[in-house]
Amino acid sequence: MRNRLGLIYSKLHSHFGPQHWWPAESPFEVMVGAILTQNTSWQNVEKAIANLKKHQVLNPRKIYNLPQAKLARLIRSTGYYNLKARRLKEFLKFFINEYAASVKKISQAKSGSLRKELLMVKGIGPETADSILLYALNKPVFVIDAYTKRIFSRHKLLPPDCAYPQAQGLFMSGLKKDARLFNEYHALLVALAKAYCRKSKPKCSVCPLDFL
Ligand code: SF4
Incomplete structure (x- = not known):
């Protein structure tokens, strides 16, 4: 084989x-894109990311602190926007609490244990977890x-x-x-x-x- x-x-x-790949300006943008791209085209994700940038909130704590309804509005183009706003917030809670919202810190985690942690976050399945590991954190998954x-x-x-x-x-x-x-x-x-x-x-x- x-x-x-x-x-x-x-x-x-x-x-x-x-x-x-991945078409993004930062590892954090990849993480956000990996969650938003579930069940939609990349063009729709690009619109949502551009919206987050336009409102100057493409940052872990800023997104996390947005009211749920406002976040849903900003990512509306990706479909299932209420669900995705909740998923994004679940992931950010994990990222902030466990890794102080630091890409450097999360990159230092071992890929096997980090994968298990990501899969425990509500709304993150294997494809999303592995996209984050590979495309945001450069892990061989x-x-x-x-x-x-x-x-x-x-x-x-x-x-x-x-x-x-x-x-x-x-x-x-x-x-x-x-x-x-x-x-x-x-x-x-x-x-x-x-x-x-x-x-x-x-x-x-x-x-x-x-x-x-
Ligand atoms: S189109 Fe799909 S099934 Fe056909 S040769 Fe290419 S990869 Fe194989």
Whole structure:
């Protein structure tokens, strides 16, 4: 599997080129984006982040101290905005209480124990936790999403209904534990799913993975 995963990566990388993820100006912005992007497009998240910046509140304590209704209004573009405002506040309570809202401090935590802590925060599931670990904190943790499962199950490299840990295990055991590689690999799979491996009518005949 190691060779096959490597081959898939090199095909995608030479086809799409580097993806420069995550599109954000700071690790904290990545954390906020990782929570807001649940069930919505990135364009909607960008609007919400721009709104937070425009109101000069893109800071852990400032967001945490905003009235819930005001925060919900500012992130309205992301959908489920009341729920996401609550989730953001739950995460910020954790970040402020456990790590004094310091990216430096949270970066020093071991990834295994930090992952468990993040998963205890209400509203943070494995994909969000791993996105924070990888893209905000540069920890070598592979992020799995619906696109990854779709691509790999279509090629019978994963069962169609596979659970998150099983899918993650495939990459974590089959690749060198390297945050830069994991960062790029996940971003390339997203690019592939959007351009070719769509939910219906995948464009297999022109896809860079047509050899699989
Ligand atoms: S579009 Fe087709 S060839 Fe490309 S990854 Fe999806 S199933 Fe595979």
